[in-house]
Amino acid sequence: MTTLVDSHCHLDRLDLSPWDGELDGALAQAMEQGVGYFLCVSIDLEHYPELLAMAQKDPRIAVSVGVHPNERKGREPDAEELIALAAQPQVVAIGETGLDYFRCKEGEEGGLEWQRERFRQHIAAAKGSGKPLIIHMRDATEDTLRLLREEGADEVGGVMHCFVEDWAVAKRALDLNFDISFSGIVTFNSAKALKEVARKMPAERMLVETDAPYLAPVPHRGKPNYPAYVRHVAESIAQLRNTQWEAIAEQTTENFFRRFPAAARSRLQPAWRDPR
Ligand SMILES: [Zn+2]
Numbered sequence: 001m002t003t004l005v006d007s008h009c010h011l012d013r014l015d016l017s018p019w020d021g022e023l024d025g026a027l028a029q030a031m032e033q034g035v036g037y038f039l040c041v042s043i044d045l046e047h048y049p050e051l052l053a054m055a056q057k058d059p060r061i062a063v064s065v066g067v068h069p070n071e072r073k074g075r076e077p078d079a080e081e082l083i084a085l086a087a088q089p090q091v092v093a094i095g096e097t098g099l100d101y102f103r104c105k106e107g108e109e110g111g112l113e114w115q116r117e118r119f120r121q122h123i124a125a126a127k128g129s130g131k132p133l134i135i136h137m138r139d140a141t142e143d144t145l146r147l148l149r150e151e152g153a154d155e156v157g158g159v160m161h162c163f164v165e166d167w168a169v170a171k172r173a174l175d176l177n178f179d180i181s182f183s184g185i186v187t188f189n190s191a192k193a194l195k196e197v198a199r200k201m202p203a204e205r206m207l208v209e210t211d212a213p214y215l216a217p218v219p220h221r222g223k224p225n226y227p228a229y230v231r232h233v234a235e236s237i238a239q240l241r242n243t244q245w246e247a248i249a250e251q252t253t254e255n256f257f258r259r260f261p262a263a264a265r266s267r268l269q270p271a272w273r274d275p276r
């Protein structure tokens, strides 16, 4: 069977009540839909040990390390600390990081320089560790792309996760050595510009994700999201590109392991079937 990768999910935040609180239930549901590998993305340093333990136990799971641009409560990392944490073989990326001017406003006291400084530390950590970046960009396109350029992020590259911009922005991200990851938003009828991006995207530069438990795709819109639903994202893109979802799965899985080579190295689990 074809295997999909959910390139961005928050497994520690899933609503696991349908499976008596067991993550294995959600992962089994995903396997039934052909989803066999999961990049569980870090939001803060406080929960990071829990994520790492998850990945150490289950070779289908890789993790990233970083602090989300909206996170205000936890510890502030510097590049040095992130590099040290990223030395674990299960850590395949730095993030999620970036800029979010939607939930944090420039007009607030002191402005948002703290967010940009945090972002710079993450870029430095990616360059120092050689692990690619997972970028969260919301209502902050120009500053995000500017900082990536200024800090030389193209040296390591990475992924623009949950991409929602138009083709012009997508092209600029591609030129900076960032792949584009599509989430359930591409299944929404209203997402016309994003559907155009999915049509035009070079096949070897796209990834798929759920961002579960957030942003459930059609037909689960408004309900809790699960990694299994990345299949809907792949089906939606396949329809836009006049192909089969299996072809999208094969391509995006290959892209994922090329973009995150550390994931290819830690992929040991016997149940894994290579799409080739
Ligand atoms: Zn995000």
Ligand SMILES: [Zn+2]
Binding pocket: 008, 009, 010, 041, 096, 211
């Ligand atoms: Zn996320």
